Amino acid sequence: MTAQTVPRGGTARLGAVEGDLLVERNARVDADGKLVVAGEIRCDGTVEFSGPVECRKLRLDDGDATIRGDLLVHEEIEGHDSGLEVTGTLTARSVDVDRRLRIGGAASAETFEVGGRLEGGATLTSQRVAVGGRLALAGKLHANRVETGGVLEVGEVELDRLEVGGLASVRGGSIRTSAEVGGRFRSEAPLTFGSLEVGGIAELAGGSKGGDVEVGGKFSADGNLTFGKMEVGGLGSIGGDGAGESVEVGGKLDVKGSLKVGHRTEVGGSITVGGSLEGTDLEVGGKLEARRAVFARGVEVGGRVATKEGLKAGQLRLGRRAEVTGPLVGGDVRIGVRAKVEDVYGDRIEIDDSAVAHRVAGQQVHLGDSATVDEVVYTVSIELGRNVRTRSPPRKVDALPPFPL
Amino acid sequence: MSPLAPPNGSPPRRREVTDLYATVLEVVKRYHGAARVTRVSYGAGMPVDRLRTFLERLLALGLLRSEEVDGRPVYEITPRGQEFLDTYWKMRAYVEILGPAQGRKAASPPRARSTTPDEPAPS
Numbered sequence: 161m162t163a164q165t166v167p168r169g170g171t172a173r174l175g176a177v178e179g180d181l182l183v184e185r186n187a188r189v190d191a192d193g194k195l196v197v198a199g200e201i202r203c204d205g206t207v208e209f210s211g212p213v214e215c216r217k218l219r220l221d222d223g224d225a226t227i228r229g230d231l232l233v234h235e236e237i238e239g240h241d242s243g244l245e246v247t248g249t250l251t252a253r254s255v256d257v258d259r260r261l262r263i264g265g266a267a268s269a270e271t272f273e274v275g276g277r278l279e280g281g282a283t284l285t286s287q288r289v290a291v292g293g294r295l296a297l298a299g300k301l302h303a304n305r306v307e308t309g310g311v312l313e314v315g316e317v318e319l320d321r322l323e324v325g326g327l328a329s330v331r332g333g334s335i336r337t338s339a340e341v342g343g344r345f346r347s348e349a350p351l352t353f354g355s356l357e358v359g360g361i362a363e364l365a366g367g368s369k370g371g372d373v374e375v376g377g378k379f380s381a382d383g384n385l386t387f388g389k390m391e392v393g394g395l396g397s398i399g400g401d402g403a404g405e406s407v408e409v410g411g412k413l414d415v416k417g418s419l420k421v422g423h424r425t426e427v428g429g430s431i432t433v434g435g436s437l438e439g440t441d442l443e444v445g446g447k448l449e450a451r452r453a454v455f456a457r458g459v460e461v462g463g464r465v466a467t468k469e470g471l472k473a474g475q476l477r478l479g480r481r482a483e484v485t486g487p488l489v490g491g492d493v494r495i496g497v498r499a500k501v502e503d504v505y506g507d508r509i510e511i512d513d514s515a516v517a518h519r520v521a522g523q524q525v526h527l528g529d530s531a532t533v534d535e536v537v538y539t540v541s542i543e544l545g546r547n548v549r550t551r552s553p554p555r556k557v558d559a560l561p562p563f564p565l
Numbered sequence: 566m567s568p569l570a571p572p573n574g575s576p577p578r579r580r581e582v583t584d585l586y587a588t589v590l591e592v593v594k595r596y597h598g599a600a601r602v603t604r605v606s607y608g609a610g611m612p613v614d615r616l617r618t619f620l621e622r623l624l625a626l627g628l629l630r631s632e633e634v635d636g637r638p639v640y641e642i643t644p645r646g647q648e649f650l651d652t653y654w655k656m657r658a659y660v661e662i663l664g665p666a667q668g669r670k671a672a673s674p675p676r677a678r679s680t681t682p683d684e685p686a687p688s
Contacts, residue, residue, distance in 0.1 A: 241603065258603060258604065258607055259607055276608065292592050292595060293610060307595045310591065310592065310608065310609075310610075325588070325591025325594065342650055359650065361662075376651070376654055377654075377655055377657070393658075393659075
């Protein structure tokens with residue numbers, strides 16, 4: 161059967177077409193109610209359809225097609241050097257368009273492949289969405305896998321995997337397996353995620369929950385956050401309480417509420433926690449600030465410690481010239497050379513040379529050369545270096561005073 | 566909008582040549598070894614003739630590789646290209662963190678910025 165043709169620049173009013181339909185450049189088709197084409201619609205150049213369209217296949221070549229109404233394609237939409245605009249809904253088995261796809265209503269297809277940009281005014285449902293440039297959607301994006309080379313700006317998401325080269329902005333939802341974004345990721349509402357990997361900056365709304373977080377530059381959660389392993393190259397901040405398996409931050413970590421970490425916490429610069437900080441191990445290169453900090457195993461702080469209620473750990477190591485406010489409590493406690501601390505409680509306490517402490521209470525106590533301590537009590541033994549200064553002589557007691565924390 | 570541009574309506578950052586290379590690499594990466602020139606052109610928002618120069622440079626640097634499929638070249642990102650992208654995005658984040666807040670006076674607008682749009686997709 162030969163194809164029915166709407167010639168170049170012509171206009172036709174059509175209802176049902178038994179075979180294929182060829183629409184030539186700058187032609188217009190007015191749907192008589194609804195245009196139903198049993199075969200393929202082939203558009204050669206820029207064309208326009210007024211009214212809803214249904215066909216088996218839609219092929220676009222070298223131009224843009226506009227459909228003012230709904231579009232139902234039983235098989236594929238394929239475009240070469242062309243774009244497609246549908247003002248109503250779009251339903252197809254697959255969509256492959258080079259330039260631009262714009263959909264006013266809801267869109268549904270097993271796959272969407274768009275070279276340039278995809279813009280949707282409502283929801284989009286698909287197995288796989290791949291867009292070279294930009295994907296912008298006013299409604300919900302529901303898909304298994306979404307890949308965008310440049311920018312993604314969508315409403316709520318329900319996805320399995322997301323990959324975006326540049327910027328991704330979503331309004332909450334869930335990304336079950338992984339989100340990988342090169343530049344910046346932002347979720348304006350709570351997001352549930354399997355893992356989140358962002359090269360530059362990631363911003364999550366409070367109440368987000370997920371697995372591992374890996375961010376090259378800056379990570380922030382505007383409220384409470386539950387996570388797995390957190391690795392941040394630069395700055396991290398949590399606007400509420402945080403709970404996770406481990407934390408590794410290269411620069412600075414600020415937590416407004418409390419932070420509970422199942423395993424290790426490593427911060428290169430400083431960590432500030434408004435409430436309590438808990439975990440197994442802590443290593444801080446610079447400064448630790450918290451209302452209280454309790455760790456089951458080791459704590460090493462290079463610079464300054466400031467707590468209100470104290471810092472407690474199985475093994476506590478403070479660096480050379482460290483400055484501490486708030487009590488220190490440990491099994492083994494070692495205070496570095498020339499450090500300045502307040503009260504220290506522990507089983508074995510070693511105060512290095514020239515360090516200064518207010519009160520020391522331990523089973524076994526060692527005070528290095530030129531150490532200065534106001535008051536020392538011990539139960540088992542004491543070793544004193546040269547030129548140790550104490551306000552009152554060290555006292556051996558039967559029982560140590562109760563430790564804080 | 567620049568991939569790392571602030572979302573609060575401040576002027577977008579002008580795309581510099583490294584941004585363009587990164588954009589091309591990101592678009593190529595999304596096609597998983599099947600990136601054709603026209604698709605990358607639409608995705609990166611760059612005319613084909615200019616894009617070809619960028620692709621040649623990226624090939625020469627070993628950040629991309631290409632092969633013929635059905636008589637046409639298709640492009641794929643290399644591990645070195647991925648390394649470039651990782652470094653690029655991390656550095657972009659640090660520049661944003663360190664740059665405007667601490668490095669410049671509020672009264673003097675940043676000289677490197679302009680209103681040139683830099684989103685990867687064509688309009």
